[in-house]
Structures are given as structure tokens and as C-alpha cells.
Amino acid sequence: MDAIVLGGGLMGTASAFFLARRGIRVTLIERGRIGAGATVASFGNIRRSGRHLAQLPLAARSLAIWNQAETLLGRDVEFRPTGHLRLIFDIDSLNDMRAYAEAARAQGLSLEELAPAELRTRFPGLGPDAIAASFSPRDGSANPRLISPAFADAAARAGASVVEEAPVSDIRTTNAGFEVDTAKGTFRAATLLNCAGAWGRAVAARFGEDVPLETWGPQMAVTEPLPHRIAPVVGVWSRAHGPYLRQVERGNVVFGGAVDRVRVDAEPGFASPDPARLPAQVAAVLKLVPALANVAVIRQWSGCEGYVADALPVMGASGTTPGLFHAFGFCGHGFQLGPGVGAAMAELIATGQCETPLEDFAITRFAA
Structure with a gap:
């Protein structure tokens, strides 16, 4: 064949x-x-x-394949199973998370529910106003x-x-x-x-x-390198398009979400980021990690995704x-x-x- x-x-x-x-x-x-x-x-x-x-x-x-990627491919693609933390800021989102966790358990996905005290102990500085969080310890990120x-x-x-x-x-x-x-x-x-x-x-x-199918581009950005303090990928339980972020090993914080995606035409086939949306995006990210308030954003980018x-x-x-x-x-x-x-x-x-x-x-x- x-x-x-x-x-x-x-x-x-x-x-x-x-x-x-x-x-x-x-x-x-x-x-x-x-x-x-x-x-x-x-x-x-x-x-x-x-x-x-x-x-x-x-x-x-x-x-399962991500966990074998370095062996399969013969190189490190920076897969790191550091866990995925999703912060919760309101009761409706907490109820959504609990309903989802119950349904997903039958498919082999177990989510830990973290109360505020446990969240502060395990992940200090993340989501200080959060009323709860979920944590999926086997998930993570790659390059x-x-x-x-x-x-x-x-x-x-x-x-x-x-x-x-x-x-x-x-x-x-x-x-x-x-x-x-x-x-x-x-x-x-x-x-x-x-x-x-x-x-x-x-x-x-x-x-x-x-x-x-429609084509849209995400609004992404990255900060200057900082001391490494954020282990998991961080997101939000929300019915809206919430913010998300992760810190790479070099120290830069990559973030996106929270603002509308950018329309993409088939040619040239990629979107340019809109700098005017950055302040709203940063404000949403600071709700997750207030300590990033005085950090420099060094680059923005977008792309083209099919929805x-x-x-x-x-x-x-x-x-x-x-x-x-x-x-x-x-x-x-x-x-x-x-x-x-x-x-x-x-x-x-x-x-x-x-x-x-x-x-x-x-x-x-x-x-x-």
C-alpha cells in the first residue's frame, strides 16, 4: 500500500x-x-x-505516546508532565468542574479538586482569589x-x-x-x-x-525570562474564553486566551496579533499570577487554526x-x-x- x-x-x-x-x-x-x-x-x-x-x-x-516521544523520535521535544491546574473563581464554574470530573472518570481521567487552602499550599502565588481548582497531574506541555x-x-x-x-x-x-x-x-x-x-x-x-469550518488565529505572547516558579500549565474553568499560561524551563512565561481570536484569510494563511488587545489579555493573566504585574512582554504572535x-x-x-x-x-x-x-x-x-x-x-x- x-x-x-x-x-x-x-x-x-x-x-x-x-x-x-x-x-x-x-x-x-x-x-x-x-x-x-x-x-x-x-x-x-x-x-x-x-x-x-x-x-x-x-x-x-x-x-501514552507523548510519554514515549523522546524514545520514539530520538530527540527531546520538551514534553514535561508537570500537571495541568485549572483555577475556579465562581460557584457556577465549580459546579461545571465537578459535573465534568464525574463524567470523565468513566473515561479514565481523574481530576483532583483542590480547596483554597490546599491550592495556596501546593501552588503558592497562583490564583489568590480562586475558590477552588482542579489538577490533572499527568498532563503538561511540550515545545x-x-x-x-x-x-x-x-x-x-x-x-x-x-x-x-x-x-x-x-x-x-x-x-x-x-x-x-x-x-x-x-x-x-x-x-x-x-x-x-x-x-x-x-x-x-x-x-x-x-x-x-472557519479559520481563526490565537492571540499569543511571551514574557522576558524570569526565575522558574510555575511548574504546572495554568488555566481557568470558565464558560468564556479564559486565559492560560505556562513557564518554560528557560524562565519565559507563555500566555494566551482571554481575548477574541483574530480572523484569518486563506492567503497568506496566518494572522497577525493585535497589540491593542494585549492590555485586556495581560489583565486576565494577572488574575492567575499577580506577581507578573511588572514583567516585560517581549513578543506576540498568531497563526491559523480551523474551527x-x-x-x-x-x-x-x-x-x-x-x-x-x-x-x-x-x-x-x-x-x-x-x-x-x-x-x-x-x-x-x-x-x-x-x-x-x-x-x-x-x-x-x-x-x-
């Missing part, structure tokens, strides 16, 4: 790696540079708490700049062909499968996997499958075209899922079935 994977972000590179490990001849095609799209704009959060319950089996599969190149290099060592800076101009079905015309030539394979991220909708539409209308990704086989598969539209929270997505899609393509339930993510849910 041979396969073409479209898209060189985390989903595409992980899929290429796991397909190659299964002995499938793989060509990975990326319109720009490997990992330079949504992946590199990511916060780097490896979070299970708060996910749609249907995603938790996939998240569990992915977490978005390292992970896609690491998977791509490992895929190449396993036999995959990696083609960068190759925008796609046409895709055709043939008696033997698919032909993909790119700036680097025409490629052919029996199987096509659409991991094109924000451009995944356009690829699916070529085969009569429309997905209600599906029902906030669930598109994963699985095409409903119209044999040999076509999709894995895109992860709605800004795909970083944790990426390795699991690659393993699941490789299993599905190679065997025709998948041990991880994917039915809720089928593209056929939009067929009507």
Missing part, C-alpha cells in the same frame, strides 16, 4: 510516521515548511481536562517548535518521503487512487490522507464533502470517495491529540478499523 499525506503540521507528520512504521510507502506533502502552520502557533498545552468526552479515549492514546520536525525526521528515517514548499494545485482520482499536482511535481498513491488543517475544508470540498461549527474535529474515512481519509479541524485544541491522531489514522488506513472510537468525528455528520 502507498499513501499521500497532505499537511506537514503535527497531525500530518505524526500520521506519516506511524504509517511508515506500518510498512506503508508514504509521501508527506507540505505547502510551506514543516510545522510552520497551526502547530508552531500553538500554546503547547497537553491537556485532557475540559475536553469533549468523546475526545478522551483519543487523548489517552495520545498521552510546538520541535514536535513536527521531529516526527517528520523520524518518518523520513522510517522510509517516508517528505516534500516541503509544495503548494497543491490539483487533486484527481484515478483508477489506481489519487494524483496530486504540486509545485514540486505530481505524486500518486492509492490512499490520500487530508491533514491540511485550516485548508482541510477546501480539500474535502473537492470530493463533495463540505465542512462548516468546526460543532467544535469537534473531522477524523476518519471519506463518505464519498474510497481511499480518502480526513484528520483536520481540531478547533485550537489539537496539540495534545496530535500523536494519537497519527497513530489512530495509520491504524485505520492500514487495517480498516481503529481501536480508538472515532465515530463522533466522522465527516458524514455534515452530509445532510
Whole structure:
């Protein structure tokens, strides 16, 4: 069997790696540079708490791979299972957390509920006004700049062909499968996997499958380096788009959330941050860590992410075209899922079935 994977972000590179490990001849095609799209704009959060319950089996599969990433890929991608702390500031959010924790327990996710005194003892200086928190000790973070190149290099060592800076101009079905015309030539394979991220909708539409997907860019920023004091990833239980942050080992604090995302056009395919929104974002972050009040913000950035209308990704086989598969539209929270997505899609393509339930993510849910 041979396969073409479209898209060189985390989903595409992980899929290429796991397909190659299964002995499938793989060509990975990326319109720009490997990992330079949504992946590199990511916060780097490896979070299970708060996910749609249907995603938790996939998240569990992915977490197991994150724990093996350095061995699998032959390099450190800075995965650190430092835990994920979510602060709670009101009773409604506390009730939401408790209901979610009860439902998630059946899917193997156990959240610790921290009362104010325990929160102050274990995580001093974080959320002084919080009335409670949840803590997921096995979650954490990794470096978005390292992970896609690491998977791509490992895929190449396993036999995959990696083609960068190759925008796609046409895709055709043939008696033997698919032909993909790119700036680097025409490629052919029996199987096509659409991991094109924000451009995944356009690829699916070529085969009569429309997905209600919009493209938005996150508003991200990072501070100057500081003494390392914040071990876990920190977020908020909130029905609004709350702030989140983490401190990297060098000492910089990366943060995002709390303000509206930026609209992205398909070309050039990435958003620019809006400096006018930074004060509101900083104010929200200071509620989590007041000690950051006099720290310098040294850089802002954005990117391009695909958001599906029902906030669930598109994963699985095409409903119209044999040999076509999709894995895109992860709605800004795909970083944790990426390795699991690659393993699941490789299993599905190679065997025709998948041990991880994917039915809720089928593209056929939009067929009507």
C-alpha cells in the first residue's frame, strides 16, 4: 500500500510516521515548511481536562505516546508532565468542574479538586482569589517548535518521503487512487490522507464533502525570562474564553486566551496579533499570577487554526470517495491529540478499523 499525506503540521507528520512504521510507502506533502502552520502557533498545552468526552479515549492514546516521544523520535521535544491546574473563581464554574470530573472518570481521567487552602499550599502565588481548582497531574506541555520536525525526521528515517514548499494545485482520482499536482511535481498513491488543517475544508470540498469550518488565529505572547516558579500549565474553568499560561524551563512565561481570536484569510494563511488587545489579555493573566504585574512582554504572535461549527474535529474515512481519509479541524485544541491522531489514522488506513472510537468525528455528520 502507498499513501499521500497532505499537511506537514503535527497531525500530518505524526500520521506519516506511524504509517511508515506500518510498512506503508508514504509521501508527506507540505505547502510551506514543516510545522510552520497551526502547530508552531500553538500554546503547547497537553491537556485532557475540559475536553469533549468523546475526545478522551483519543487523548489517552495520545498521552501514552507523548510519554514515549523522546524514545520514539530520538530527540527531546520538551514534553514535561508537570500537571495541568485549572483555577475556579465562581460557584457556577465549580459546579461545571465537578459535573465534568464525574463524567470523565468513566473515561479514565481523574481530576483532583483542590480547596483554597490546599491550592495556596501546593501552588503558592497562583490564583489568590480562586475558590477552588482542579489538577490533572499527568498532563503538561511540550515545545510546538520541535514536535513536527521531529516526527517528520523520524518518518523520513522510517522510509517516508517528505516534500516541503509544495503548494497543491490539483487533486484527481484515478483508477489506481489519487494524483496530486504540486509545485514540486505530481505524486500518486492509492490512499490520500487530508491533514491540511485550516485548508482541510477546501480539500474535502473537492470530493463533495463540505465542512462548516472557519479559520481563526490565537492571540499569543511571551514574557522576558524570569526565575522558574510555575511548574504546572495554568488555566481557568470558565464558560468564556479564559486565559492560560505556562513557564518554560528557560524562565519565559507563555500566555494566551482571554481575548477574541483574530480572523484569518486563506492567503497568506496566518494572522497577525493585535497589540491593542494585549492590555485586556495581560489583565486576565494577572488574575492567575499577580506577581507578573511588572514583567516585560517581549513578543506576540498568531497563526491559523480551523474551527468546526460543532467544535469537534473531522477524523476518519471519506463518505464519498474510497481511499480518502480526513484528520483536520481540531478547533485550537489539537496539540495534545496530535500523536494519537497519527497513530489512530495509520491504524485505520492500514487495517480498516481503529481501536480508538472515532465515530463522533466522522465527516458524514455534515452530509445532510
